[in-house]
Amino acid sequence: MHLFLAIVLFASLAVTEGAYISPPFLLRHRSSGQCYAYAESWFFGMHYETFRADDCSKSTLLRWYQKEGQLGYLKVEGSDGHCLTPLGSSAEPADNTAIFPHPKCDNAALFTIEEGEGRIKHSGGKYVHTSPYNQEKPGVNSDLIIRGGTSQYNQFDFVDKQLNKVQVIPNDLV
Numbered sequence: 492m493h494l495f496l497a498i499v500l501f502a503s504l505a506v507t508e509g510a511y512i513s514p515p516f517l518l519r520h521r522s523s524g525q526c527y528a529y530a531e532s533w534f535f536g537m538h539y540e541t542f543r544a545d546d547c548s549k550s551t552l553l554r555w556y557q558k559e560g561q562l563g564y565l566k567v568e569g570s571d572g573h574c575l576t577p578l579g580s581s582a583e584p585a586d587n588t589a590i591f592p593h594p595k596c597d598n599a600a601l602f603t604i605e606e607g608e609g610r611i612k613h614s615g616g617k618y619v620h621t622s623p624y625n626q627e628k629p630g631v632n633s634d635l636i637i638r639g640g641t642s643q644y645n646q647f648d649f650v651d652k653q654l655n656k657v658q659v660i661p662n663d664l665v
């Protein structure tokens with residue numbers, strides 16, 4: 492009886508935790524063609540993790556893990572489950588807050604992907620942009636930030652390693 496209850500409980504948790512996981516994809520800035528990559532560095536004894544612009548051949552795959560409705564986590568492949576999240580893990584980050592990989596995937600790390608527009612929206616209502624803000628062609632090592640509003644320069648394509656478009660979220664979830 493206990494085994495049966497454990498199986499039922501586990502099955503219900505698996506369904507509520509998030510039913511859909513996207514195919515792997517690269518995040519490519521639409522106007523510059525730059526892709527984003529997971530990067531680690533040490534500076535004066537401090538360990539830093541970032542998600543920065545780089546050549547697409549060196550970029551890192553992401554997956555979108557559905558949490559609830561159209562909200563989900565952007566998990567960095569090969570990073571032991573790190574999710575992209577605003578610095579400080581704020582559910583309502585201020586403008587120009589950096590986005591970085593973090594081992595804790597909580598409500599501050601929830602995003603929705605607006606594939607038709609090529610935009611990524613944080614659960615707090617602001618959008619993912621490149622830094623520096625509103626640049627047509629951000630340089631190599633440009634970070635991602637959270638900022639209010641949209642522009643032609645905060646659009647991204649979701650592509651595979653061969654740079655073919657990937658459907659991240661199925662139509663029935665949109």
